[in-house]
Amino acid sequence: MSAPPSPLIENYLREAGFFHVANIGRGCKLDPKLVSMFIERWRLETHTFHLPCRECTITLEDVQLQFGLPVDGSVLTESAQSAD
Known part of the structure; x- marks a missing residue:
């Protein structure tokens, strides 16, 4: 399982409207x-x-x-x- 995004970049992802991408693949097994x-x-x-x-x-x-x-x-x- 992937780790949550670093708090250092979380705000940047939110501002760019790209935060949802950080959750892609969570709980997904390859x-x-x-x-x-x-x-x-x-x-x-x-x-x-x-x-x-x-x-x-x-x-x-x-x-x-x-x-x-x-x-x-x-x-x-x-x-x-x-x-x-």
């Missing part, structure tokens, strides 16, 4: 064999998993749907540019 299988099938060159059925990748949308993360605000699709 299957070491399944994790190992995915690690073995990951291809760094293409950022995809090569599975017996086909090639697949995990998108940010997949992560958002699986964890039920709230999505609000604008989407960042290019590198952020600093205001001069």
Whole structure:
């Protein structure tokens, strides 16, 4: 089980509206064999998993749907540019 976020960063997470992410995975058990299988099938060159059925990748949308993360605000699709 994961530890709660450090009190040093808890307020920063709350201010950024990202505190709920600190609780993802609590009480969740990972299957070491399944994790190992995915690690073995990951291809760094293409950022995809090569599975017996086909090639697949995990998108940010997949992560958002699986964890039920709230999505609000604008989407960042290019590198952020600093205001001069």
